[in-house]
Amino acid sequence: VRVIGIDPGVAVTGFAVIEGTSGRLRPVAMGVVRTAREDAPGRRLATLQERLGGVLRTHSPRVAAVERVFFSANVKTAMAVGQASGIVLAEAARQGVVVSDYTPLEVKQAVVGFGGAPKLQVQAMVARLLGLSAPARPSDVADACALAICHLNRAGLAAALRGATA
Amino acid sequence: VRVIGIDPGVAVTGFAVIEGTSGRLRPVAMGVVRTAREDAPGRRLATLQERLGGVLRTHSPRVAAVERVFFSANVKTAMAVGQASGIVLAEAARQGVVVSDYTPLEVKQAVVGFGGAPKLQVQAMVARLLGLSAPARPSDVADACALAICHLNRAGLAAALRGATA
Numbered sequence: 001v002r003v004i005g006i007d008p009g010v011a012v013t014g015f016a017v018i019e020g021t022s023g024r025l026r027p028v029a030m031g032v033v034r035t036a037r038e039d040a041p042g043r044r045l046a047t048l049q050e051r052l053g054g055v056l057r058t059h060s061p062r063v064a065a066v067e068r069v070f071f072s073a074n075v076k077t078a079m080a081v082g083q084a085s086g087i088v089l090a091e092a093a094r095q096g097v098v099v100s101d102y103t104p105l106e107v108k109q110a111v112v113g114f115g116g117a118p119k120l121q122v123q124a125m126v127a128r129l130l131g132l133s134a135p136a137r138p139s140d141v142a143d144a145c146a147l148a149i150c151h152l153n154r155a156g157l158a159a160a161l162r163g164a165t166a
Numbered sequence: 167v168r169v170i171g172i173d174p175g176v177a178v179t180g181f182a183v184i185e186g187t188s189g190r191l192r193p194v195a196m197g198v199v200r201t202a203r204e205d206a207p208g209r210r211l212a213t214l215q216e217r218l219g220g221v222l223r224t225h226s227p228r229v230a231a232v233e234r235v236f237f238s239a240n241v242k243t244a245m246a247v248g249q250a251s252g253i254v255l256a257e258a259a260r261q262g263v264v265v266s267d268y269t270p271l272e273v274k275q276a277v278v279g280f281g282g283a284p285k286l287q288v289q290a291m292v293a294r295l296l297g298l299s300a301p302a303r304p305s306d307v308a309d310a311c312a313l314a315i316c317h318l319n320r321a322g323l324a325a326a327l328r329g330a331t332a
Contacts, residue, residue: 042259045252049260069245079235082248083255086211090253093208094215 001155002028004061004097005148006052007140008084010044011035013052014140017059018130020152027130029059030141041083049087056095064092065151067143068101102150110150122146167321168194170227170263171314172218173306174250176210177201179218180306183225184296186318193296195225196307207249215253222261230258231317233309234267268316276316288312 001021007014016030033051035044066088069081092099105115112125123135123142129149136142167187173180182196199217201210232254235247258265271281278291289301289308295315302308 040259040265042255042265045256046259049256078244079248079251082245083252085245086249086252087256089208089249090211090215093206093212099206099208 001063001152002059002061003063003065003148003151004056004059005065005144005146005151006088007067007143007147008048008081008088009140010041010048010080010084011037012138012140013048013084013088014138014142014144015052015055016136016141016144016148017055017061018145018148018152020156023156025129025149025152027132027145029055030136030145031055032138032140041080045083045087048084049091052088053091053095056091056097061097063151063155064088064097064099065147066099066101067107067147068103100151102147102154106154107146107150110153111146167229167318168225168227169229169231169314169317170222170225171231171310171312171317172254173233173309173313174214174247174254175306176207176214176246176250177203178304178306179214179250179254180304180308180310181218181221182302182307182310182314183221183227184311184314184318186322189322191295191315191318193298193311195221196302196311197221198304198306207246211249211253214250215257218254219257219261222257222263227263229317229321230254230263230265231313232265232267233273233313234269266317268313268320272320273312273316276319277312 002019005016013033017028019026019028033048035047069085089099108117108122109115111122126142126145127135136145168185171182179199183194185192185194199214201213255265274283274288275281277288292308292311293301302311
């Protein structure tokens with residue numbers, strides 16, 4: 001299964017396309033979509049949609065894994081995160097990509113096996129699982145990788161459980 | 167000048183296209199874009215984008231007036247409002263429509279002349295200014311009307327002030 005993890009932001013959106021086949025994880029593409037600070041918010045969001053749309057068309061993932069956001073954190077940036085997340089969800093739907101969302105706790109548990117793991121430990125484990133020589137940078141890309149891995153691990157577990165029950 | 171006021175929401179987005187010429191306000195079109203509750207969030211946002219895009223193409227407003235949102239209100243609905251607002255801003259930008267945003271206080275002051283005006287008073291004044299026989303329904307449409315009127319009044323005032331200075 002090919003999965004894209006996406007960490008949305010108006011300024012920087014991290015993405016990571018990862019292929020999961022029989023327990024192996026293969027990074028296909030990763031990077032960021034950046035928008036120009038001097039542009040109006042709507043223009044930045046339209047740019048995000050165009051470029052992310054290009055990434056989806058190029059790599060044709062079946063699933064997009066995103067963070068389930070609650071806005072407990074920073075009220076000031078909440079609006080911008082919500083706007084960017086809306087663009088990501090709409091563009092995925094437009095291209096027939098199924099969206100799965102995970103809480104930060106679920107991501108850490110799936111990647112490190114421990115929900116209280118610090119961010120640096122998650123990034124190091126992501127690099128190890130994907131065979132990268134160093135943690136993915138910027139952190140938006142590492143977060144996107146972790147989301148994709150989370151989906152693949154949980155999907156693999158679900159398939160194994162179905163097999164055991166059958 | 168032709169202005170569209172937009173009150174974004176994932177479930178219901180109100181819009182009102184209003185033409186302002188030499189102090190007169192003429193309602194051109196108003197209504198709502200509704201999305202299906204049973205659809206996934208991304209599908210609902212994609213539907214909002216398609217239908218609002220159709221409204222913009224049909225009526226070609228020069229400016230979109232939207233509310234400046236701060237998320238002081240309801241944290242639970244904040245994410246959905248942010249997502250819908252992101253779609254509105256991006257689609258306006260894609261179609262070359264300039265976005266102006268106004269606080270609820272600015273809207274009330276522009277429409278009623280008093281920032282503390284209750285919602286029903288704003289709706290009654292909107293109906294009077296547009297020559298409607300009854301307040302616009304649902305309230306999302308009335309809010310969209312108020313936003314468009316706010317932009318037209320302030321733009322008219324700005325033009326008058328420029329004239330006085332010239």
